[in-house]
């Protein structure tokens with residue numbers, strides 16, 4: 398579904414992603430784990446089209462979308478749950494959902510998998526809070542609203558940037574449980590997470606990002622059986638100041 402090859406991207410200040418390769422099969426969850434500043438958000442934004450790739454390729458369901466603008470990628474099925482949730486403080490939950498759904502054409506809406514009603518079924522807490530304004534919601538409720546809003550764009554690939562940031566452990570578990578159900582709804586997911594344990598719970602495969610390079614990739618089972626692997630990959634690669642391939646083997 399998503400295929401990145403030799404992807405390089407950054408800002409005026411310098412290159413952040415250095416020749417990243419990544420394959421995410423349809424219907425799977427892939428996590429990218431890394432310290433602050435490792436380049437997780439830059440990766441997510443380069444896939445969504447918000448940051449331009451300076452070289453390399455972004456492939457989506459077989460099509461080369463590297464030069465496609467963000468709004469066109471969104472229309473082709475790339476959804477983004479941004480870091481920090483970006484909920485409007487003065488709008489109610491229902492207004493957020495109606496607005497997000499209303500951005501689709503009438504024809505799209507008629508055949509939509511996700512509607513304001515179906516996202517409220519998936520996330521009953523939002524149904525209970527439908528009349529509450531963004532500013533009245535807890536962090537977990539805001540996160541659920543951010544996910545619901547992205548689903549209303551009818552994505553095939555959902556990009557989630559640190560969806561558990563600042564949330565209490567019980568809510569983190571709710572978000573993990575939710576993410577695990579999404580592949581059954583036809584979604585492929587790329588999730589950025591600072592914590593390897595969370596990544597190993599929600600994802601089949603986990604890439605360790607260090608200074609914009611894929612330092613290593615593990616299966617969830619490898620990380621669950623040997624939790625130190627991720628910390629080693631993150632720590633060693635940092636200490637060496639570059640990618641250490643084959644660190645764990």
Ligand SMILES: Nc1ncnc2c1ncn2[C@@H]1O[C@H](COP(=O)(O)OP(=O)(O)OP(=O)(O)O)[C@@H](O)[C@H]1O
Pocket residue numbers: 408409410413431432433434435436437438439440480591
């Ligand atoms: N808009 C920008 N302009 C210039 N540099 C940026 C911009 N956004 C991020 N950077 C730089 O790119 C590097 C990677 O940042 P990025 O936000 O991608 O990392 P991250 O892994 O998502 O970190 P965090 O966990 O703190 O969100 C950092 O050095 C950061 O300062």
